[in-house]
Amino acid sequence: MVEQTVIIGVDPGLQARPAAQFVQKANHYTAEIFIEKDQKRINAKSIMGLMSLALSKGSEIKIIVDGTDEEQALADLVSFIEGNSE
Structure with a gap:
């Protein structure tokens, strides 16, 4: 397992189109991928989960x-x- 803390640099953030692109990239891999923010962890291969983090x-x-x-x-x-x- 690997992990890294990162600051979002894409504009306007992971909302709408960038979120969809991120989920597509994540789904290219067989590994389990999660995003954690403020003690909340979501499956990064789920657009709904990703959008819920705003x-x-x-x-x-x-x-x-x-x-x-x-x-x-x-x-x-x-x-x-x-x-x-991109």
């Missing part, structure tokens, strides 16, 4: 990944969250 730009979250492709999944998702990829 993550805006500048929010701090923890990404937790567990599975065979965890390292690649974490690197890809952190890069997206920080606004370094």
Whole structure:
């Protein structure tokens, strides 16, 4: 299991289109992927779960990944969250 705390850099945050893109990226991996914010943990492969966190730009979250492709999944998702990829 790997995890990393990250600040959301995508504008306007993980809402609507960016949230859908994030969930699509997460679903490319077999690992279990979770996002944690303020003691609430959601399945990052669920658009409804992700939207329930109301993550805006500048929010701090923890990404937790567990599975065979965890390292690649974490690197890809952190890069997206920080606004370094589309």
